[in-house]
Amino acid sequence: MAFAEGCEECRRISAAYEAATMDWFRLQGQLRVAEYSREAEASDKIVAELNAIAKRRQALREEIENHNLAAHPRTSAASKS
Numbered sequence: 001m002a003f004a005e006g007c008e009e010c011r012r013i014s015a016a017y018e019a020a021t022m023d024w025f026r027l028q029g030q031l032r033v034a035e036y037s038r039e040a041e042a043s044d045k046i047v048a049e050l051n052a053i054a055k056r057r058q059a060l061r062e063e064i065e066n067h068n069l070a071a072h073p074r075t076s077a078a079s080k081s
């Protein structure tokens with residue numbers, strides 16, 4: 001994803017997106033451990049968290065798109081193709 005340099009909002013959204021991505025990988029690791037140890041209850045909880053993070057990442061992607069359209073129309077037009 002391309003971000004305009006020096007834009008505080010771009011930096012904020014991309015940092016939140018990166019944090020959500022890190023959470024995603026951390027939970028994937030936990031899920032593997034829980035499944036390996038056959039902890040069904042823990043697995044269910046982790047899967048629910050993964051779903052919540054997937055929604056958060058989707059929302060952040062939309063936020064980035066909307067922000068780019070509003071604040072950086074040239075950047076977003078270039079990245080559309």
Ligand SMILES: [Zn+2]
Nearest residue numbers: 004007009010
């Ligand atoms: Zn921006």
